[in-house]
Each structure stands twice: as C-alpha cells, then as structure tokens.
C-alpha cells in the first residue's frame with residue numbers, strides 16, 4: 001500500500017523523502033529573462049513544499065521565449081546564455097536548503113512566445129499555418145534550425161547541472177514547441193520531423209537523446225530526468241492527438257531512455273479520456289504505457305488531502321500546483337503528520353508566507369476568470385490581481 005510519506009528512489013539513484021512533487025508554475029518574475037530577488041525569495045520560501053520541486057518553464061533558446069502575461073513588466077525566465085547561471089544557481093540553492101530536490105523545467109515556447117513577438121522577434125513553429133487566435137506572425141523552422149534547438153536543450157541541461165539542479169524536466173506539454181511537433185494539428189512537415197506519427201515523435205525523441213547524452217557526460221549519476229506531457233490535445237474539431245498516440249509516445253520514450261518519471265499535465269487527476277472510449281482514467285491508461293522502472297507523476301485538480309490519497313491509487317507521485325501556493329509547507333506538514341494544518345484555500349497570509357509573486361497571482365486570477373476554474377479562495381486572488389487582467393493569454 002503506497003503512502004504519501006514513502007521515500008522513493010528514482011531509477012537513477014536519487015531519493016526523495018515523500019511522494020509529492022511541486023509542479024512547475026511560472027512566477028513571471030524575470031527581468032530581461034533573468035532571475036530577480038522575487039524569484040529567489042519565492043523558491044526559497046518553498047524549500048519544504050515537496051520531496052521534489054520543479055522550477056517553472058525556462059527557455060533554452062533566444063526565440064523560445066519570453067512569454068509574458070498581463071500587466072506587469074516582468075516575464076518568463078531563460079537559460080540560453082551563461083549570464084543566466086548565477087541567478088538560477090541561487091534559485092537551486094534556496095530550494096535545496098532543507099533537503100528537497102530541485103529540478104528545472106526546460107522549454108522552447110514555440111508559438112506561445114508572445115513577448116518575443118512584441119519585442120519584434122521571431123516566433124517559431126513546426127509548420128506555417130493560420131493560428132486564428134494569435135495576434136502575431138509565426139515562422140516555420142527549417143530543418144537545420146530544428147537541430148539547433150535540439151542542441152540548445154542539451155546546452156541548457158549542461159547549464160542546469162552547473163547551477164546545481166538535481167535534474168531537469170522536459171516540457172513536452174501545454175502547447176509549447178515539443179507538443180506542437182507531436183501534434184498533427186500543428187505539424188504538417190514532410191521531413192524527418194513530420195508526417196506519420198513515428199515522424200512526429202522524432203522531435204521529442206531527439207530532444208531526449210541530446211539531453212541524456214549531456215547528462216551521461218556531465219551530470220552526477222543520480223541526476224533526475226523527467227518528461228512532461230499533456231495526454232490529449234483535443235479542441236473541438238482540432239485534434240492534435242488522442243491518448244492512444246500519447247501512450248505510444250511515452251512507451252517509446254521510456255523504452256529508449258532512462259527517464260526517472262513521466263509527468264501528466266491535466267486539469268483533473270481522475271479524468272476519463274475526452275474520446276470517451278475507455279472506462280479507465282487517463283492516469284491509469286498512461287500508467288499502463290510507461291515502462292517500469294520509470295515512475296508516473298500525475299498533476300491536476302487536487303485541492304484536499306483526501307484527493308492526494310485518491311490520486312496516489314493510480315500514480316507513483318502526486319503532483320501539486322496550486323496547493324503549494326496555498327501552503328508552501330505542505331510537504332513538511334504531510335511528512336510530519338500535520339495534514340490537519342494544511343491550508344486548502346488561498347489566503348493573503350498563505351500567499352505572503354510562500355512569497356508568491358504578483359506574476360503568479362495575476363496568472364492564477366486570469367485562469368480563474370477565463371476558465372471559471374474552481375479554486376478555493378479565488379476571491380483573494382482576484383482582489384490582489386486587481387481589475388486590469390487581459391485574459392487573452394495563459395502561459396505555463
């Protein structure tokens with residue numbers, strides 16, 4: 001019988017002290033894409049929030065960022081240059097000071113690099129097409145440019161190692177470049193990176209191959225590597241892929257590479273497939289495809305302790321996003337039998353204790369407003385974010 005307080009040793013040898021992972025959440029605290037004191041304060045305040053914390057999506061290529069949301073003059077973080085190393089080193093140190101593991105999520109934001117567009121830069125996609133909801137032009141990557149981005153993921157991994165992170169998570173979810181390549185909706189290429197399902201898998205596979213090459217050469221043996229995926233991409237008639245194809249991708253990735261975990265990005269940990277062709281949950285279906293000893297992390301919609309226990313029935317590790325913003329000490333409380341004291345809704349006090357940035361609060365408030373997402377204590381978020389939310393973009 002699995003317990004949240006179990007110690008878990010990943011296949012590569014790294015041990016975490018509970019079955020909780022803090023999911024990556026952007027802080028929008030970067031200034032010229034560099035870590036600021038706000039970034040450091042937030043992550044340091046989360047040094048006891050989970051066995052393993054994944055730092056927000058950080059861009060590996062100049063044109064892979066930044067994304068910016070809403071009113072503040074702050075944006076996404078990056079790691080495409082050595083100048084980003086000192087700041088990110090402080091983030092890793094802050095997170096690790098009480099024994100947590102700290103991972104960095106690596107991304108190329110693809111068509112979502114909205115602020116790059118505002119700055120007059122190039123927004124890169126697998127295939128030229130009309131994205132009716134985007135207010136800026138996009139650029140179809142040439143094959144040699146795709147290979148350069150793959151290399152960028154490797155160079156970024158080397159920098160993450162130098163910063164002292166315990167691992168990296170590949171951001172293959174939430175409609176960023178890796179997902180855009182996997183999606184039949186956004187990938188119409190006819191070269192090595194597009195066409196059949198096999199070829200649409202080539203970008204995620206080559207990114208993984210490059211990262212594992214760098215890890216084998218430069219990282220400690222127990223360096224953690226995870227892969228995050230959105231298990232379905234279905235928007236009305238626009239079907240990028242179903243869970244059947246995701247199963248094939250994670251099976252392939254975990255057969256080819258020594259991934260420590262695969263992390264599902266969902267809004268509901270117990271959701272059934274949108275295709276309605278199975279009685280099993282998405283978490284169960286994906287779990288069947290992931291090859292042991294790679295573990296499964298499931299994130300989405302957990303706001304109580306009981307739901308964490310329920311999620312654990314079909315996951316090896318429970319991923320928490322918003323709950324770690326409600327209560328920055330959630331991992332510590334669970335480990336010490338203090339679950340009755342967990343804050344399960346947003347309060348000004350809780351946000352202050354966790355040094356949650358205004359960038360995160362604005363993003364959260366925007367999600368609540370736009371998606372009508374049921375978030376306990378959302379009135380506090382809306383109040384703190386103020387009225388000037390431009391709900392046209394969601395990032396992370």
Ligand SMILES: Cc1cc2nc3c(=O)[nH]c(=O)nc-3n(C[C@H](O)[C@H](O)[C@H](O)COP(=O)(O)O)c2cc1C
Nearest residue numbers: 023024025026056057300301302320321322363396
């Ligand atoms: C403010 C905010 C920022 C986010 N940023 C990221 C991100 O950088 N990378 C990512 O993969 N997911 C991001 N997400 C998604 C979360 O990791 C998580 O999957 C989502 O919040 C659902 O989990 P929850 O119900 O526990 O909050 C973000 C979510 C929120 C609310």
